[in-house]
Amino acid sequence: MNQVLYRKYRPQQFKDFTAQNHVIQTLINEIEQNKIAHAYLFSGHRGTGKTSMARLFAKAINCQNRKGFEPCNECIACQEINKGSAIDIIEIDAASNRGIDDIRSLRDSIRYKPNLLKYKVLILDEAHQLSKDAANALLKILEEPPEYVVFILATTEAHKMISTISSRCQRFDFYKLTIKEIVSKLEEIAKKEGVIIEKEALELIAASADGALRDAEGIFDQILNFVSKKEIKVGDIQDMLGLVDLSLAFDFTEFLIDKNIPHAIKYLNENIERGLNIEEFSKTIINFLRKLLILKINKDLIDDIVVGETKETKDKMVSQSERFKGEDLKLILNLLLEAENKRKFSSIAQLPFELALVDYFYQAKKS
Ligand SMILES: [Zn+2]
Structure with a gap:
């Protein structure tokens, strides 16, 4: 690095x-x-x-x-x-x-x-x-x-x-640095380097550095080499870090709320054909649903658990958390966690994820 x-x-x-x-x-x-x-x-x-x-x-x-x-x-x-x-x-x-x-x-x-x-x-x-x-x-x-x-x-x-x-x-x-501490240091560096960067982009860098300032500075360094322009947006960071586009998580969660599993599976496979990495996707969805679950219990935590996102995105997450039944949310999270463990034994990478969806389909229907 x-x-x-x-x-x-x-x-x-x-x-x-x-x-x-x-x-x-x-x-x-x-x-x-x-x-x-x-x-x-x-x-x-x-x-x-x-x-x-x-x-x-x-x-x-x-x-x-x-x-x-x-x-x-x-x-x-x-x-x-x-x-x-x-x-x-x-x-x-x-x-x-x-x-x-x-x-x-x-x-x-x-x-x-x-x-x-x-x-x-x-x-x-x-x-x-x-x-x-x-x-x-x-x-x-x-x-x-x-x-x-x-x-x-x-x-x-x-x-x-x-x-x-x-x-x-x-x-x-x-101690691990807080997101706020990392962002403040990166802001200082950006200023000295003459770079304009969205606050949400800095938060995203800080979040992925997991408390290590050195890692955050390493990512920031990479992004400066990667984008060769003086104005950096959230999307640039997402692209560079290979983060799954959040719109996929929103779409997918909609299917889960509606219990529209046939469409969820179709959607998943279409995106895999376009190059989506199931491992990354699974991690993103679990992380996303975890946040919805927390928001469901207390939506005032939004600024603590969702960083590097716009107000619009945050509002959308709160709305989804309100529409998702708590029982269903808990059920699918547990099933996806189990699927994570099974993936390394599966010869078809997305099969455990699909099985979790099918289980969700049958078990959530009953309740
Ligand atoms: Zn001296």
């Missing part, structure tokens, strides 16, 4: 961070009070800013000209760190350097005081992937770290870390 935007807009100061305020607040207190711990554990979902935060923190504690808690980005220390050429900042990916020898060479590298900076900072990414021997060797270092060393361990799976290591670290949990 192209990550140019991700690198270009990596936060250079704490104020540039869009999320993780709970982490920032504690870190800047420590910086201001000069109470730097020897080991930190940054844990959380991928793409939520752990490594960016680690680098920023490393810069802030080493800046030679710091104003308050923000690094100046001008002194030699800041510049070297920004360029990625500071030899006192050591980044290791534990996914590919997971053995005891890797930790031993790490131990050797911290034997001497930092070259230029105040602190040697070791950023150990995917720290849970260390082998058992390596983790134990790391523990030994953490038990008696030289006073000029700061460890920052980052992990997507904190529960896999050995507890004797985690307990020696100050732990921070990074």
Whole structure:
């Protein structure tokens, strides 16, 4: 995935961070009070800013000209760190350097005081992937770290870390970003890149990134390369992400509300002939019906569960949820979920989906 935007807009100061305020607040207190711990554990979902935060923190504690808690980005220390050429900042990916020898060479590298900076900072990414021997060797270092060393361990799976290591670290949990947080960051990038993009399109990007800002920026990057124009619409994003056109979901749901299963099956097969992917379609319909079910219980949730869509679309969904009988909606959702499980055993890809429709036809008729 192209990550140019991700690198270009990596936060250079704490104020540039869009999320993780709970982490920032504690870190800047420590910086201001000069109470730097020897080991930190940054844990959380991928793409939520752990490594960016680690680098920023490393810069802030080493800046030679710091104003308050923000690094100046001008002194030699800041510049070297920004360029990625500071030899006192050591980044290791534990996914590919997971053995005891890797930790031993790490131990050797911290034997001497930092070259230029105040602190040697070791950023150990995917720290849970260390082998058992390596983790134990790391523990030994953490038990008696030289006073000029700061460890920052980052992990997507904190529960896999050995507890004797985690307990020696100050732990921070990074949360998935909300759609609002991602949209606000993307809006900022769009502005700087001179691109006009519909708010709904940004919401759609944010929704498909599942809380990972890095992924959202990657998608945004792709779309900028993909559309080669300066005005981007929701449709552009749908095309690029290969999302099933929502009008298909609306049409199909109409058949389900009317229990017009013969037409539903015909419609399905016509679209498959035109290249519709049944797997994607099934996912889209299940997701769509789930939203209708929630709307049926509480339509005030519309703005929370339906993002990246126009007001007109949202109104249409509320209308469908009102006309769909709750019992029927629950029934078809259960049947389609079962069909999902059966698909991998079926030699005809759409058969389980069709069987679910037929079951719905007979069972919903009775009620
Ligand atoms: Zn500086």
